[in-house]
Amino acid sequence: xxxxxxxxxxxxxxxxxxxxxxxxxxxxxxxxxxxxxxxxxxxxxxxxxxxxxxxxxxxxxxxxxxxxxxxxxxxxxxxxxxxxxxxxxxxxxxxxxxxxxxxxxxxxxxxxxxxxxxxxxxxxxxxxxxxxxxxxxxxxxxxxxxxxxxxxxxxxxxxxxxxxxxxxxxxxxxxxxxxxxxxxxxxxxxxxxxxxxxxxxxxxxxxxxxxxxxxxxxxxxxxxxxxxxxxxxxxxxxxxxxxxxxxxxxxxxxxxxxxxxxxxxxxxxxxxxxxxxxxxxxxxxxxxxxxxxxxxxxxxxxxxxxxxxxxxxxxxxxxxxxxxxxxxxxxxxxxxxxxxxxxxxxxxxxxxxxxxxxxxxxxxxxxxxxxxxxxxxxxxxxxxxxxxxxxxxxxxxxxxxx
Amino acid sequence: xxxxxxxxxxxxxxxxxxxxxxxxxxxxxxxxxxxxxxxxxxxxxxxxxxxxxxxxxxxxxxxxxxxxxxxxxxxxxxxxxxxxxxxxxxxxxxxxxxxxxxxxxxxxxxxxxxxxxxxxxxxxxxxxxxxxxxxxxxxxxxxxxxxxxxxxxxxxxxxxxxxxxxxxxxxxxxxxxxxxxxxxxxxxxxxxxxxxxxxxxxxxxxxxxxxxxxxxxxxxxxxxxxxxxxxxxxxxxxxxxxxxxxxxxxxxxxxxxxxxxxxxxxxxxxxxxxxxxxxxxxxxxxxxxxxxxxx
Amino acid sequence: xxxxxxxxxxxxxxxxxxxxxxxxxxxxxxxxxxxxxxxxxxxxxxxxxxxxxxxxxxxxxxxxxxxxxxxxxxxxxxxxxxxxxxxxxxxxxxxxxxxxxxxxxxxxxxxxxxxxxxxxxxxxxxxxxxxxxxxxxxxxxxxxxxxxxxxxxxxxxxxxxxxxxxxxxxxxxxxxxxxxxxxxxxxxxxxxxxxxxxxxxxxxxxxxxxxxxxxxxxxxxxxxxxxxxxxxxxxxxxx
Numbered sequence: 001x002x003x004x005x006x007x008x009x010x011x012x013x014x015x016x017x018x019x020x021x022x023x024x025x026x027x028x029x030x031x032x033x034x035x036x037x038x039x040x041x042x043x044x045x046x047x048x049x050x051x052x053x054x055x056x057x058x059x060x061x062x063x064x065x066x067x068x069x070x071x072x073x074x075x076x077x078x079x080x081x082x083x084x085x086x087x088x089x090x091x092x093x094x095x096x097x098x099x100x101x102x103x104x105x106x107x108x109x110x111x112x113x114x115x116x117x118x119x120x121x122x123x124x125x126x127x128x129x130x131x132x133x134x135x136x137x138x139x140x141x142x143x144x145x146x147x148x149x150x151x152x153x154x155x156x157x158x159x160x161x162x163x164x165x166x167x168x169x170x171x172x173x174x175x176x177x178x179x180x181x182x183x184x185x186x187x188x189x190x191x192x193x194x195x196x197x198x199x200x201x202x203x204x205x206x207x208x209x210x211x212x213x214x215x216x217x218x219x220x221x222x223x224x225x226x227x228x229x230x231x232x233x234x235x236x237x238x239x240x241x242x243x244x245x246x247x248x249x250x251x252x253x254x255x256x257x258x259x260x261x262x263x264x265x266x267x268x269x270x271x272x273x274x275x276x277x278x279x280x281x282x283x284x285x286x287x288x289x290x291x292x293x294x295x296x297x298x299x300x301x302x303x304x305x306x307x308x309x310x311x312x313x314x315x316x317x318x319x320x321x322x323x324x325x326x327x328x329x330x331x332x333x334x335x336x337x338x339x340x341x342x343x344x345x346x347x348x349x350x351x352x353x354x355x356x357x358x359x360x361x362x363x364x365x366x367x368x369x370x371x372x373x374x375x376x377x378x379x380x381x382x383x384x385x386x387x388x389x390x391x392x393x394x395x396x397x398x399x400x401x402x
Numbered sequence: 403x404x405x406x407x408x409x410x411x412x413x414x415x416x417x418x419x420x421x422x423x424x425x426x427x428x429x430x431x432x433x434x435x436x437x438x439x440x441x442x443x444x445x446x447x448x449x450x451x452x453x454x455x456x457x458x459x460x461x462x463x464x465x466x467x468x469x470x471x472x473x474x475x476x477x478x479x480x481x482x483x484x485x486x487x488x489x490x491x492x493x494x495x496x497x498x499x500x501x502x503x504x505x506x507x508x509x510x511x512x513x514x515x516x517x518x519x520x521x522x523x524x525x526x527x528x529x530x531x532x533x534x535x536x537x538x539x540x541x542x543x544x545x546x547x548x549x550x551x552x553x554x555x556x557x558x559x560x561x562x563x564x565x566x567x568x569x570x571x572x573x574x575x576x577x578x579x580x581x582x583x584x585x586x587x588x589x590x591x592x593x594x595x596x597x598x599x600x601x602x603x604x605x606x607x608x609x610x611x612x613x614x615x616x617x618x619x620x621x622x623x624x625x626x627x628x629x630x631x632x633x634x635x636x637x638x639x640x641x642x643x644x645x646x647x648x649x650x651x652x653x654x655x656x657x658x659x660x661x662x663x664x665x666x667x668x669x670x671x672x673x674x675x676x677x678x679x680x681x682x683x684x685x686x687x688x689x690x691x692x693x694x695x696x697x
Numbered sequence: 698x699x700x701x702x703x704x705x706x707x708x709x710x711x712x713x714x715x716x717x718x719x720x721x722x723x724x725x726x727x728x729x730x731x732x733x734x735x736x737x738x739x740x741x742x743x744x745x746x747x748x749x750x751x752x753x754x755x756x757x758x759x760x761x762x763x764x765x766x767x768x769x770x771x772x773x774x775x776x777x778x779x780x781x782x783x784x785x786x787x788x789x790x791x792x793x794x795x796x797x798x799x800x801x802x803x804x805x806x807x808x809x810x811x812x813x814x815x816x817x818x819x820x821x822x823x824x825x826x827x828x829x830x831x832x833x834x835x836x837x838x839x840x841x842x843x844x845x846x847x848x849x850x851x852x853x854x855x856x857x858x859x860x861x862x863x864x865x866x867x868x869x870x871x872x873x874x875x876x877x878x879x880x881x882x883x884x885x886x887x888x889x890x891x892x893x894x895x896x897x898x899x900x901x902x903x904x905x906x907x908x909x910x911x912x913x914x915x916x917x918x919x920x921x922x923x924x925x926x927x928x929x930x931x932x933x934x935x936x
Contacts (some may be wrong), residue, residue: 127537139504275652277427284423285666291426292535293576295549300458302549303425339428339650341416347459404890405867407830442915447831472723478869478913500721500913521752522787523715525827573723582804600825623825647858688831688867 008384009321010041015387018053020044021332022345022401025053026322027389033174034252035228038164059336067273068397074271080294082383088116088143090191093180095119095129095307096136101283103193103268106143109286113191117148118183120175121271124159124306124364125377129160134244135288147179157229159224159368162375164230166321166382168364169314174228181263184255187244210329226251275337276304298326298355300348312357313375320379321389323397325353332370346401406617406680406687407447407603407624408673410631412437413454414483418649420454421632423580423667425532425548428454430649431632432639440473440635444673447688448478450500450503450572452496454486464530467499472498480528483547491518503572505530505682506545509552509559512566519567528602529568531556533589534576540650548576560593568667570600572626578606580629582668590620600618602626609669610679617685626639637663706929708732709744711761713770715750716786716909717913724912724919738770745929747774751786752770755795755811755874758786768804775904782858783906788899789876791906797874803851807901809878817875817893827873834886834897834909837863849919858905859885859898861920868897868909868918875908916935 007013016025027045047053083089090107092115094100097332102118107113117137135306136145154171161170184192228250236242268274280303283289291302297312298319305311314325331345340348365372380395388395403515412434415421419434421427431437438449453464461484468481481494482503491502497571502522508515510528518527532548533541534557541556542564552559560571563613573593585606594601607613607630614624636657644652656662676691708725710718712734722894732748733740739748741904749771775781775791782855783896792803795811795879803811815826836859862868870888875895878884885930888897888908898907 275650277429277650278652279428281423281429281653291424293424294544294551295546302424302550323480337650338648341648344455344459351458351460405831424715472720476720476724476727476919477915478871478910489893495717498717498720498723500717500910520754520757525829526752570829583858597820598826598829621823624830654728675766 004092005386006384007386008382009386011322011386013386015046015323016051017399017401018047018056018332019051020056020342021335022328023053023055023325023332023343023400024322024328024348024399025050027324028322029156033070033170033177034228034308036165036167037227037230045079052114055115058239062273065273071269072267075111077191077271078107078113082113083373085115088187088189090193091116091118091180091184091187091189092142092193093118093120093176094136095121095276095290095308096133096140097305097307098279098283098289098303101132101136101287101289102279103142105140105286106272107193108142108270115142116187117142117144117182117190119144120172120179121146121148123154123172124309124360124367126292126307126309126360128290132287132289132307145183146240147175147249149175149249150246151246153242153367156240159370160229160231160369162370162378166317166349166378167230168310168317170229171250172308172310175192179249181258181265184263185253185257185261188357190264192263192265193268194265206230276333277339280355294330295356296326297359299330299352300327301330304330309360312360313364316354316357317379317382319354320382322398323354325349327352328401349401375401404623404686406622406685407602408445408613408677408687409448409450409480409626410437410441410446410673411452411572411604413624413628414467415453415455416463416648420634420649421580422454423481425574425579427456428650429578429653430645430647430651431636432645432654434467435470435529436639437632437635438475440639441631441673441678442475442477445677445689446477446673447624449475449479450482451479451499452481453483454547457523458549458617460484461682465493468494468497468499469534472640475482475665477583481635482528487514488517488521491522495643501526501528501569503528504531504546505532509543509545509554513561515563515566515568519569524567525569527568528570528627529563529572530559530572530604531563531593531693532574532576533586535589546578548579556589557592557596560597564597564599567678570602570624571597571601572604574626575605580667581606582608582629582665584608585616586618587622588614590616590622594621594623600624608667610671610676613676614680614683614685618678618683625677629668630664630671630676631673632669632670636674637670638672699769700856703794705731706745706926707743708746708748708925709741709746709859710734710750711767711787712736713751713758713765715758715761716750716862718750720910720912721748721750721784724922725926728927729918729921730922730926735895736765736767736789736902737771738767740766741770741774744779744923746780746782746785747771747784748788749790750784751790752871755786755789755797756799758790759801760870762790762804771804773816775804778903780902780928782921782925784912785872785908785910788906788908791904792876793877795874799837807878807899807904807906808832808880810893811876814873814875814890814893814895817889820889827871828873828890830869831914832870832890832897832909833865833869834868834888836885836886838882857885858900858921858924861924862917866917868907868911868914870909872895872908875921876906918919 013360025047031044081089089115092104104115107115161167224235294308319325325348331348334340335345347359415625418430478500480501481499486507495581532544543552543554543556543559578586590603600623602624604626607627613625680687708730710721718734722732789811790803791806792809792811792906793805794802837892884896885900886898887894911921
C-alpha cells in the first residue's frame with residue numbers, strides 16, 4: 001500500500017518501471033512545446049499490464065519489419081523527389097552528430113539525393129562538437145544553412161524556460177521543430193528527413209505506421225495560445241519589450257502555408273533499420289566524427305549528443321522532474337537494441353544517473369545570466385513529492401529501477 | 403637485437419569480442435576463442451585480453467574464458483580490465499593468465515602496483531596507460547576504458563609506474579585507437595626512451611607500415627593491435643558471419659548478408675603477412691615454421 | 698589395455714605461491730600426465746617427476762620454501778633418480794645463491810650463481826630489463842653423448858629434454874636475472890640478449906632446468922613436456 005503524495009506536472013501517482021528496459025512511466029512523451037506551461041498535464045510513456053513499455057513493444061515490432069520492403073518504399077519515395085537539375089531535393093536537419101551525419105551521408109552517397117543540411121545550432125558548442133559539425137560539412141561533403149538566432153533573445157528565452165519550466169532545452173527544441181518546416185517551405189523542399197521515428201522513445205505507436213509526423217505539432221492558430229518558455233506570446237512581448245519579429249525563429253509555421261506546401265516530414269528510421277551504435281561507426285568512417293574525449297556526465301557514453309554544453313543541465317533537469325537521467329535514456333535504448341542486458345542497464349543507471357553536472361554548468365549559467373545557486377534552488381523546488389523525499393540534507397528518489 | 407613482439411588485443415564484453423573506436427562503441431565481432439585460436443596459429447607472440455566493461459559494471463568475468471584459452475593456447479596471456487585488488491590478480495593468474503594489466507585501479511591507488519610487483523613479481527605486472535592528447539599538447543592519463551580523466555600527466559605517471567615496480571608499460575593512444583590512422587609515434591617514443599622497462603605500443607594501426615613505423619621511430623619493444631587483425635580474422639572465418647546473440651551484432655549480420663566486408667578505416671592483415679613485411683623492413687621478429695605447426 | 702588415472706605418470710608441481718602454476722599443469726595434462734599443484738613434501742616424494750616453477754623474487758621464494766619445509770625434500774629429490782624440472786625462477790633457485798636484492802642463498806643443488814642481466818649487459822638503456830619476449834636458443838652440446846663429456850645422465854630423461862626442440866628455436870623468456878653455472882659443460886643451450894650470451898638451459902643427472910618458459914613457448918616449448926611424458930610413460934610399469 002503506497003502512500004499518496006502530491007504530483008507535479010500531472011505525472012502518474014504510481015511509479016512503474018518497464019521490466020524489459022529501465023524506463024519508467026514518468027517519462028514524458030513528445031508534446032508540442034508551444035503549449036507547454038507550468039500547469040500542464042504531461043503525457044507520459046505507457047506501460048502495459050505486463051509491465052512492458054510502448055517503446056519496447058515497438059522494438060519488438062521492429063524485429064518483424066521487412067526492411068527490404070521498407071527500403072523499396074524509400075527508393076520509390078526518393079525517386080519521386082530526386083532532382084538532377086542542380087537543385088536540392090531534400091532537407092536534412094542536424095548539426096553533424098552521429099545521426100544526422102548518417103542520414104545526410106546515406107541519402108546523398110548511397111541513394112543519390114541532393115540534401116541541403118540545415119542546422120539550428122547548440123546554444124553553446126563544445127569544441128569537439130563544433131569540429132564534428134565542420135567535418136560533417138567538409139569531410140562528409142554537404143551544403144549547409146545554419147540559422148543563428150538573435151543571441152540576446154535566445155539567452156533570455158532559455159533563462160525564462162529554466163525559471164518557469166525547469167526546461168533548459170526548450171529553446172533548442174522550439175527551433176529544431178518549428179524552424180525546419182519553415183526553411184523547407186522557403187527553399188521549396190517538400191521532403192524533410194529526421195532520424196529515427198519518435199515511437200522509439202514511446203510516443204503513440206500509431207504515428208509510425210505512416211511515418212509522417214502529426215501535423216498538430218507544427219501548426220499554429222492564434223498567438224494567445226502560443227507559449228514560449230511557459231509564457232503566452234503577447235505577454236512575453238509586453239513584459240520583456242520584444243517585437244514579434246524577435247520571436248520569429250521560434251514560432252511555428254502558418255498552417256495555411258504548410259497545407260499548401262506539400263511538406264512531408266519523414267523519419268529515415270522508418271525505412272532504414274536504425275542501430276545507434278552503428279550510426280556512430282558510420283559517422284566516424286564517413287564524416288570524420290569523433291567521440292567526446294571523456295564520459296558524458298550522467299551517463300556512460302561518449303558519442304551521444306555531445307555538441308551542446310547545455311545538454312548536461314537538460315538531463316539533470318529530467319532527472320529532477322521525472323526521476324529519469326541520461327543513463328536511463330541511453331541504457332533503455334541500448335537494451336532495446338540488444339546491446340545491453342537489463343542487469344547491465346540497471347548497473348549503469350545506478351552508477352551514473354542524475355550525476356550532478358560540473359564541467360559546463362558555470363559557463364552555461366553565466367552565459368544566460370543565472371546564478372548557479374539559483375539554478376540548483378529551482379531544481380529543488382521542482383522535485384515532485386511523489387518522486388523525491390528528503391534525507392537529512394540531501395534528496396533521495398523514492399523509487400529506483402531494479 | 404631483440405625480437406619485437408606482436409600482440410593482438412582482444413577486447414571482451416560478456417561472451418563477445420568487441421571493437422570500438424576511441425575506446426567507445428561495442429560492435430561485436432564474434433566469439434573471442436575463435437580469434438584467439440586464429441591469432442596463435444598465425445604467429446601471435448602473446449595475447450592480451452581486456453574486459454572493457456569490468457570497471458563500468460564493477461565486475462570481473464573473464465575467468466572461464468582464460469581457463470579455456472590456457473587449455474588450448476600455449477603462448478603468454480596478459481589479462482586486464484577491472485582488476486582492483488591482489489585477490490582479483492591472484493584469481494586471474496590461477497585461471498591461467500601469465501601477466502595482468504592494471505590501469506584504473508593503479509591510478510586510483512598506485513601502491514597496488516608496488517604490492518602486486520612484490521607479491522607476484524614485477525614481470526607479472528603490466529601497467530596500461532590510456533593517453534589522450536590535450537589541446538595544449540600535453541597528454542593526460544584516463545581510466546575506465548577511456549572514460550574518466552585522472553588529472554595525471556602521462557609521462558610523469560609512466561616514470562612513477564616504473565619506480566613502483568611494474569614490469570612493462572602498455573601505452574594506448576585513445577585518439578588513435580580504432581581509427582586506423584597510425585600510432586601516436588611521438589607519444590610512444592617519449593615513453594619508451596625514458597623507460598628502462600619494455601614498452602608496448604597500442605592504438606591506431608591501420609596497415610603494416612604503421613606497425614613498422616612505431617617500432618623504428620616510436621622505439622616500441624612490442625606492438626599491440628586489434629582492428630587490423632580482427633577484420634582479417636572475420637574474412638577468413640566463415641563461422642563468425644551471421645553471428646547472433648547479445649550485443650551490437652549488426653555489423654556481422656551485414657557481413658553475412660553480403661552487405662559489407664571489412665572496415666574501411668583499416669587494411670586487414672594476418673599476423674603472418676605482417677611479420678613477413680616487418681622482416682623485409684629489417685625488423686627482427688619471431689618467425690619460424692614450427693610456430694605455425696598445429697600440435 | 699586402457700591406462701587409468703592411477704597408471705598415468707604423476708607430476709608434482711611445487712606450489713610456493715609464485716608463478717603461473719596452472720599453465721605448467723595444462724602443459725603436463727596436454728601430454729596425458731596427471732599434474733598436482735602441491736606444497737606437501739609427501740606428494741613431491743611420491744611423484745614420478747617434480748617441477749619447480751616460479752616467477753618473482755629469489756629471496757621471497759627461498760623464504761617461502763623454508764617456511765613450507767620444502768628445502769630438504771627438494772634436495773632429496775634432486776639427489777634421487779626422480780626427474781626434476783626447474784623453470785625460470787625455479788631454475789635460479791637450484792643454484793648456490795643470487796645477488797637479487799642483496800645476497801641470498803639458494804638450494805645449492807647446482808653449483809653456480811645468479812646475477813643481474815643489467816650487470817652482465819651493461820648500462821645501455823636501449824636494452825630493456827626485464828628481458829621479455831621470444832629469443833632463439835643455441836644448443837651448446839650434443840645431448841646424445843653427454844657421458845663422454847663427464848656428465849651423468851639418468852635414464853629417466855630418455856633422449857634428453859631438448860631433443861624435440863630444434864636448434865635456433867624461439868622460446869619465451871621473462872627474467873631480470875640469469876644463471877651462471879660453475880661447470881659450463883652442464884649448459885645445454887644458450888641465448889643472447891643485449892649482446893650478452895648466457896645459459897638458457899642446463900642438464901645434470903636427473904635435473905633439467907631452463908630460463909625460458911616451456912609451457913608458454915608454443916609448440917617448440919611443449920616438446921619439452923612431450924619428451925618428459927615420453928620418458929616417464931616408457932618406464933611406468935604396465936601390468
